Amino acid sequence: MGVMRLGHINLRVLDMDAALKHYENVMGMAQTDKDEDGNVYLKCWDEWDKYSVILSQSDTAGMNNIAYKVERDSDLDDLKKRVEDYGISVTDMAAGEMRSCGRGIKFNLPSGHEMRLYAEKEALGKDVGTTNPEPWPDDVKGIKAHWLDHALLMCELDPEKGVNKVAENTAFMRDALDFYLGEQVLVGPDGDIQAATWMFRTSTPHDIAFVGGPKMGLHHCAFFLDEWNDVLKAADIMAKNDVKVDVTPQRHGITRGYTIYFFDPSGNRNETFAGLGYLAQPDMPPVTWTEDQLWRGIFYHTGEEAGAFTTVYT
């Protein structure tokens, strides 16, 4: 019941040809559709629904919206009521308004980011099929990303003005959409300001994350890889393709994932996230990181800020 998983993300790109080269040749996604407005739809080989990334030509970079798939059509009515009861207005979307999807709803998170929910999307199947499948397909390019795993949204945080959209989003996701808190960063003189949170509905450590910053935006969207060796090979492929890498292979303290941060050709940050992390469950006690160990949490080996991690996003 309720939200199952991240369904798709709509990214703005400055140069569609360059973006396609990146998402197809480096990430290993396949183009599955293109609409009359020029938006391009892509899926990873291990996904079954028709697309998980929509690229839209624009004169700015960033995210237009993020969509989660719910289990049953009736969940849309239940969650619409709960979001409205929470005090957030909801707009109905007719079947087809989200391409190849059934009806949906859309609303803005307290941070301003547009979120969408839908229950049905046309399915094309995994590249390896469902009968006696091979463990991985042969004809996939680049890093062979398995699936779109999660996104991190930057949310306005200015404690001195009493603004904390991280905490507001976290409460909303918990109370209206039944997301669970996996981990959090608490900062400030009394250690009571929620500056970052990682939340889940699946059994992985996060399906969405919120981090505080000067303004709202997209920090990154992440794609799943199996294990550490895939991360190393993915970094090799990025170097071969002159992809701008922000942070080379590392482990996160938070979520325990194996990571690389890099940028698509429009400056939208991508991540490869590998490893299970741990089994996340509704009754798991949330993990807290304190301000003095914040960077150990983010980059476990060095315990220092790396790249342009908090200063650059779209």
Add this chain to the structure above:
Amino acid sequence: MQIDMKHTVTILDTDEQYVCDDEESLLHAMVRIGRKGIPSGCHGGGCGVCKIHVTDGSCRTIVMSREHISEEEERQGIVLACRAFPTSDVGLKVLGKMRKTVCKERKYGLV
């Protein structure tokens, strides 16, 4: 065979110089040789931290986010260094700022 033209880039804020050919962005040429001065971010024209003002010489540019460079700024030679390729020797001033570059105090860990 086309021979890449090499141009001298001067960061006027510090008088530092480096060489950049006309097929390489001003930012890429700088970071490739381990130099600093222009903030280095996404290298895709999206994040805006490498904003510069080209006051001497000329550059060819490719698409940049309008969130960071307006049409008027572009006419004045204000560009993103990751999207600018020199067509002559260039003198530039750094406009983009990384919030962390001057050891800005973070009272709340991330902000």
